[in-house]
Amino acid sequence: MKRIVQERLNNLAQLKYLSRWIVFGADLATSVTVSLFTIILLQYAIGIHVDLGVFVRMAFFSGVASVAAFLVFRPYRGVVRHSTLQELWRLGSASFVKSVLLITLIYFFGDPKPIKFWILCFFIDSLATGGLMLSLRVILINLYNFILSTNNKQQRNLLIYGTTPQSISSVYLNTQAYLNMYKVMGYIIYGSKGKQMSIGGLPVYYVEDKTGLASLIKRNNLDGILFTNPQEAKKEQNRLIRHCEKLNLRTLVMPPMEDLVDGGVKRSIRPVRIEDLLGRDEIKINLQEIADSLEGKVVLVSGAAGSIGSEICRQLARFRISKLVLFDSAETPMHNLRLELEEKFPELKFQPVIGDVRSESRVNAVFERYLPQVVFHAAAYKHVPLMESNPCEAIRVNVRGTRNMADHAVKYGVERFVMVSTDKAVNPTNVMGCSKRLAEIYVQSLATAIKNGTHPGVTKFITTRFGNVLGSNGSVIPRFREQIEKGGPITVTHPDIIRYFMTIPEACRLVLEAGTMGKGGEIFIFEMGEPVKIADLARRMIELAGFEPDVDIQISYTGLRPGEKLYEELLSNEENTLPTPHEKIRVAKVREYNYQEIEPRIDSLTQVARQGKVLDTVLQMKQIVPEFISQNSEFEKLDTK
The missing domain is CATH 3.40.50.720 (NAD(P)-binding Rossmann-like Domain)
Structure with missing residues (x-):
């Protein structure tokens, strides 16, 4: 029997909240009961006879007055166990208005009584109703706390x-x-x-x-x-x-x-977590401006199932957009994102679409069917060593895929196209960084051509460039966590390697902000704070896990990977920046390319990449982006030509 009672109590404790209508019903019953007891009390205190008809009318009028007052002030809508002193005004106002309405109804439709009777009735009823409703909440709070304390003896x-x-x-x-x-x-x-x-x-x-x-x-x-x-x-x-x-x-x-x-x-x-200790003060953005710019719009996110793309989707889901189109080639991550959005944002209208940005026909079909008004292009290959080994695929996805998305944005009259880029595009030393720089060049040259009237279209193209994001798929922090869980060692490529870090939500908020303020053709860079030494990061994560670096868990240095450099830059030496209304966002002034000149060169590059000609692909990349100087790579030999 004791076990059954304990289980029932535990089930009560697991309830998120009582139904508001249960609270409403309890308040209504309390209010009507108070009115009836008020009549009984005054009958004995003043000595005035009250017949059964007065009781019936009093109960009816009290119910009507209570319902009206409760619907106006809604004291039943809060979660009872989270009630605070700030909720008192709702209870007090509801009780006062209920008593005013009650006396008014009785005065016009009830039996006449001496004025002192109704004055006393008003004050007693008002105070008692508010007091008992408050007492009801106190009882429920204490009962809930008692159940929890009973079920959690090992707190x-x-x-x-x-x-x-x-x-x-x-x-x-x-x-x-x-x-x-x-x-x-x-x-x-x-x-x-x-x-x-x-x-x-x-x-x-x-x-x-x-x-x-x-x-x-x-x-x-x-x-x-x-x-x-x-x-x-x-x-x-x-x-x-x-x-x-x-x-x-x-x-x-x-x-x-x-x-x-x-x-x-x-x-x-x-x-x-380490992300909390590396994070900076919260970045303030103009949420209202972003919400206004996206309200009622169809928004498409490419790479929607990735680290950045999925967070952009989560933040977009909080705005009053018309529809969110999720575009990605990764089936399982897309399925997981779909389940998450269905659970957290049940009112959001969204459509998961499986497809590849490399496929021109698939991209066209998506734009033709959904007619997006705003596009966030986050689809990309991002891992430096993998792209160093697969440069043709880097070009096909990061360059040709971006061109497919950009060209169809123009074709279907997209209002804004926001591309997510990387600090590795500055003075690139690897294939991945150069492929992203080529994507930037194409998008920016297209934006300039539209602005100058040499290419038809209305789309405003905006590029956002930032450094590493904390905890993204395949990044160093999840890797270090796995190595710590296995007992080490933690592998760091070089003792002096440093990186800029930003949290995923922070990066995505700035992407939304930049996309709102952009006029077209800009490359926005984000203030990344102080760089972090990766070896120090590894030591700090070991300490947070409760171990001592180089004693409990070793740190092993493996050497720089192909295409990797010791530090990343957000701007090249030849670039400068201009301020924006947001102190954390600046506009990079970069060398502009002529669209009519760059388009055939991009075509030639993607054609060579499609044919799988690795050396020719990388050579053409270096010719278009002369600042691309390979480091720790087999392609260093091409820099001498």
Whole structure:
């Protein structure tokens, strides 16, 4: 019997929220009951006789007045267990208006009574209705917390970092929603001990060093520290987080506030990752401007199932677009993206389309059927060593595929075409980087020809160029994680190699922003922050995993890969930049190519690549892009010609 009760309680605890109509019904029953008890109380207090008819009319009028007031102020719509003091005004307003309506109905349609009777009735009914509705919520909150505490006897003890409003609200608003495996013991601040204080009955602890943290862990039997945002974690990466690593104390981080919906938070609370420590301050973008520019539009994303393409799709799904067309050749990733969008954005109209940007007929069919108004072109081969071994395929996808997409955008009157490029296109030392530079050249020359009136069309072409993205498919961070899980060693190509990094959501937000502000023909570059030494990144990831570099897990240097260089550039020496309204985005001033001259050369290059002539393909690439100088590659011999 005890086990059955426990299971029933557990099922109740797993409910995301009570139906709003259940709450509505409970509030309505409470309100009507209060009105009837008010009449009974006044009958005995004042000594005025009240017959059965008055009770019936009182119940009916109370129900009508309550329904009207509740529909206006909607106190039933919030999640009860997340109720706060800010919800009090809804309850108070609903109770006050209900009592006003009730007295008005009785005055016009009920039995006459002395004025003092109805004045007392108004005040008692209003206060009692609000008080009991509030009490109902308090009971439900305490019941929910009791169920959780009963079902989670093995809760781990947790401290919240900082005493900011977000830190405090994380306890009061969401603790039981996503931290039901943890018990919040208080707050922690790194610094000299301040005045002893408590917030909401929870103490605030101060630590100055590893010893102080160790003592705090022992006194409170701590299991973890929760940071309310990645920026707070980054600020403490060389102090508190390092102490936690050495003391085997968990470090957790909350997701962005926009993800704290519909119970998804429980799945989103996670350990602090290297991406959080490398990330920069949140980049602000004009979401309203982007939303306005995309509202009601059909948007096509090529490479939609890839790291960048899929994130662009997720962000587009938040806007009021007419339809989202997903275009990619990868079947399984596309299937997974489809399931994700169906679950997270049930109202989004989208269409997954399997196809290859290399196929002119398939691209034409997609444009002809869906008539997109905005295109985000993210389809590309991106891995440097693979493309160094397969230059013909790099040209067919990155150059010919881009041309197919661009030409059909012009043919079908697409308004905006945004191409995703890379910092490896600057002074390229590898086939992949040069192929992306060639794609940039074609798109920009086409945009200039349209702008100058030498080529028909209305499409505005915008290119966005940025560095490595954290956690993208095949990037260094997922690779390092796999190697750490296997016990090492971590393989780094060179001890001095450095890279610029940006998070995937950050990069995609800037792509959307640049696509909105572009007038056509620009190459936008993103401010990438400080470069990161890959060897230092490897050491930091080992430490975050709770190991000691070169002791528990070794770092092995394997040498630069074909086409790889020690550092990437966002601009070549011959380029300069112009500012934009966004401080993190600048316009690169690059050498412009004449479309009438570059088109036949691109045609010749793609024809040679289609025939599989590797050396001829790379040679023509070097002729079109003279700054392409191979490094650590078999194609270095072509640079002497």
